[in-house]
Amino acid sequence: MKDETILNHDTYKDQHGAVVPPLYQNSLFTFDSWDDIDKAFDDKSENFLYSRLLNPTVRVAEEKIAQICHGEKAKLCASGIAAVTSAILHCVKAGDHIITIKNIYGPTNTFINNYLHNKLNITATFVDGRDVQEFQDAIQDNTTLIYLESPASLTFELQDLQAVAAIAKKYNIKTAIDNTWASPLYQRPLDLGIDIEIHSVSKYIGGHSDVVAGVVVGSKTIVDEIILAEHELLGAKMAPFEGWLITRSLRTLAIRMRAHQENAFHIAKYLESHSMIKRVFWPGLPSFEQYELGQKQMTGYTGLMSFELATKDISKIKAFVNALQLFKLGVSWGGHDSLVYAPVISYLKELSPDQFAAFGINESIIRISVGLEAHEDLIIDLDRALEECI
Numbered sequence: 001m002k003d004e005t006i007l008n009h010d011t012y013k014d015q016h017g018a019v020v021p022p023l024y025q026n027s028l029f030t031f032d033s034w035d036d037i038d039k040a041f042d043d044k045s046e047n048f049l050y051s052r053l054l055n056p057t058v059r060v061a062e063e064k065i066a067q068i069c070h071g072e073k074a075k076l077c078a079s080g081i082a083a084v085t086s087a088i089l090h091c092v093k094a095g096d097h098i099i100t101i102k103n104i105y106g107p108t109n110t111f112i113n114n115y116l117h118n119k120l121n122i123t124a125t126f127v128d129g130r131d132v133q134e135f136q137d138a139i140q141d142n143t144t145l146i147y148l149e150s151p152a153s154l155t156f157e158l159q160d161l162q163a164v165a166a167i168a169k170k171y172n173i174k175t176a177i178d179n180t181w182a183s184p185l186y187q188r189p190l191d192l193g194i195d196i197e198i199h200s201v202s203k204y205i206g207g208h209s210d211v212v213a214g215v216v217v218g219s220k221t222i223v224d225e226i227i228l229a230e231h232e233l234l235g236a237k238m239a240p241f242e243g244w245l246i247t248r249s250l251r252t253l254a255i256r257m258r259a260h261q262e263n264a265f266h267i268a269k270y271l272e273s274h275s276m277i278k279r280v281f282w283p284g285l286p287s288f289e290q291y292e293l294g295q296k297q298m299t300g301y302t303g304l305m306s307f308e309l310a311t312k313d314i315s316k317i318k319a320f321v322n323a324l325q326l327f328k329l330g331v332s333w334g335g336h337d338s339l340v341y342a343p344v345i346s347y348l349k350e351l352s353p354d355q356f357a358a359f360g361i362n363e364s365i366i367r368i369s370v371g372l373e374a375h376e377d378l379i380i381d382l383d384r385a386l387e388e389c390i
């Protein structure tokens with residue numbers, strides 16, 4: 001079946017014929033007999049016992065996500081970062097070594113660099129993900145995980161997923177990827193040899209800016225191990241209502257992604273041609289440094305992009321951001337609503353100016369999430385606000 005059919009046709013059968021799978025707002029499940037509950041315990045990850053482990057409403061969404069990702073199984077989590085930390089903890093033990101990329105999502109960086117280092121003596125090498133050789137060179141005897149994010153969500157560098165997965169397999173190292181930017185539809189890492197795919201469901205899968213959630217996808221063996229360890233013991237479970245909302249969101253994922261892509265393409269072209277814009281970071285532009293690799297491993301592009309204003313005058317940069325009306329100022333991305341954010345606002349609260357520069361960014365970099373409004377109106381909004389920079 002094609003993605004649109006998987007997302008919109010339910011194999012779930014409700015006893016009353018309700019067209020939408022019902023919301024099972026219950027913590028536990030009861031059994032007719034000793035033998036029945038005894039049997040349920042034989043496979044805790046597949047039988048309905050307790051909603052921390054498995055809930056029928058949440059499972060409807062999990063089955064659809066697993067199918068569109070070409071994975072055997074998916075587990076929804078309370079947040080994207082719960083999915084990230086569950087997947088990483090699954091792959092490492094005390095004293096291990098992780099290879100990841102320099103521009104990894106901030107909280108993931110903090111988890112690896114501070115939390116795992118301080119609590120479990122885990123070390124990490126942060127490589128320039130554009131260069132496959134850097135992964136190979138960073139491998140140590142105790143390397144157990146290569147953790148990717150392609151495209152990365154600030155300046156959008158890509159990693160060659162197939163090449164990195166092949167190196168990892170040779171050394172028996174697990175691979176995981178944060179695939180949030182591409183969405184499950186525009187990049188299929190599991191088909192390219194990656195072991196674990198992670199999404200912040202708060203972004204495109206949720207799509208309506210009304211849910212914080214995450215998901216891990218992979219083989220049944222890996223996902224079952226995560227369910228019975230990190231998921232059950234650290235309590236990263238998803239609430240039933242969240243699961244119900246996500247099934248609602250999945251109905252329109254394919255058409256939303258097409259609309260995000262089309263809007264983003266118009267806006268990236270517009271920004272690229274504007275004299276007050278120095279650079280645009282968006283993998284869908286033919287001028288993008290790694291455009292060829294993107295074409296090879298992705299089947300589409302999404303609505304999050306960055307650009308560098310051609311001014312270093314912070315008062316003008318602030319005036320530009322404040323003048324935007326359709327692009328609302330806020331963190332997160334991937335919803336129906338267009339958003340703007342300037343990394344300098346929060347990054348310099350946690351990083352030294354040198355660390356900030358090491359990300360390859362500066363105070364003139366602006367990130368926008370292109371939503372589902374008409375691109376003509378979004379361009380008028382940008383055009384008016386860019387007057388403030390001149």
Ligand SMILES: *Cc1c(COP(=O)(O)O)cnc(C)c1O
Pocket residue numbers: 079080081082084105149153178180181200201202203212213214332
């Ligand atoms: C938002 C985000 C996360 C974390 O997801 P939450 O749902 O906010 O916990 C992880 N990775 C990327 C790339 C993100 O943008």
